[in-house]
Amino acid sequence: MTGKLSRPVLRGPTPGNGGRLLGGMVSLIRTRYDASVSIIVRLDAGFFDEKNFALFDDLGIGFLATGKVYDAIKEKVQAIPKKKWKEYANERQVWSYARFSYQCENWKKAYRALYTRPQYDDQQRLLEFARPDNIILTNLVSGEPVLERMPRAVREYWEEDTSLIYHHHQRGADELPHRGLKEFASEQLPFKRFATNQAYYYLMLISFFLFESFKEDNLKDILPIHSYATTLRRKLIDLAAKVVRTGHEVILKVTQAAMDGLKLQILWTRCQNAVPIPQPS
Template structure:
């Protein structure tokens, strides 16, 4: 957490959004802890399932860990949330946890509530929610991009109390709507979100859609930091390698925060390499110095000069 906390302090943010998500890492050998699980790209292949937590505003890795490939998505999420809050929460920092439906679980929600934080989680389309949302008495408010929203305050079966659910509906494709149905509201696709924020209904949906950023951060870690290639036999050795890779990822962000303009902070690692590493230059060695000579027309020379000041 040290590098992330340093980034957080430098940013002076008073509220952050932490996205928790998981991703499959394929293995081809006989790595310990790897097993067959949900693996859409290589069905039946042994794999690891890594749980990540990213801060969206900083694009930074907060914490995470390697799990066996057959681990359920939400396993360990409540404990991870407790660890995050214990390490970074302060009186002047508000934390919102954002997760997909794989983390739609009252234990996770209760954990976040008990820690005094906010949450926005995509809910599963249980019949309890669907039946209420399609009731003719429910009024939807029209919004942007054909979206309509409303709110429900309800308690699911086996839950301890009522919570706020935001419902979003959009018209199904015309071909699907052509197949008429007698069921009320069947011409719509419905999406449900549970939250304790005070955001307006449509703002809740729009804010959730930004969760896609976390998927991009995971892809960047997997393909640009080689997290997708955990090759050691020992499970704990692979866990250590993973943590070192993500430490490097955050150190790189810290370097960009200190050395580059804010407009370039969010650029991907591969873009940085193409702009500042994979370039034509001449190395000249003298008795006392090693000099790198760049082309006069190199457009980013100022960045090097700024870093060397």
């Protein structure tokens, strides 16, 4: 699951136990969704810590983390034969990458790692000093329990180096739900006390969940499902209309262009038929 807020927590001035929060989230997914589903988390360099990686192993979940480029790692990468370097490309960029084993001096185990460096930027090759080199770490390696428990097709997918690079590049999309929440409500909490701000925050999340549910249930083929609240307000709510009262009825009149463009008749029918909430088995 990506692009969703699954278990948000508003923390106070004293940081909580991140491991406990993650463990609770994994337990929630395992018990309420699917006990055997594959869980993989994406991390930036701020979570680069052997304790975190060991926690992921204990929880039986995979991870894609951004590693740190130490001098010893650079020397190890420079020793990789040229023939072992490969290329990965998307529509805009080409990277060269090589696979190696990453282990800091005091670590108990080594992890599968990829060293990536861009070769082209806007059709121009970057010089050595200008390359934003990157390291991708993961525990998704043959023989590890987290990978061996996956279905064969899923396991083979994650064994491909290109899959790691693709999903590591997509980690920025994990911030989009937070942007959507801020556009829906507010970026700043309105009160001075933590308890009242906490209540406001969770009510804001409930409202945002209802907003997202409304889009997914009713706006298919009408507006993009991933539209932000500002877009939805501008296109669907802030439109010219006239309220007419006649014959004990209240009629909302809109232009024919709005009626056709927004498929208001279809939208009205969908809103009259609520989608039932599935009951957990």
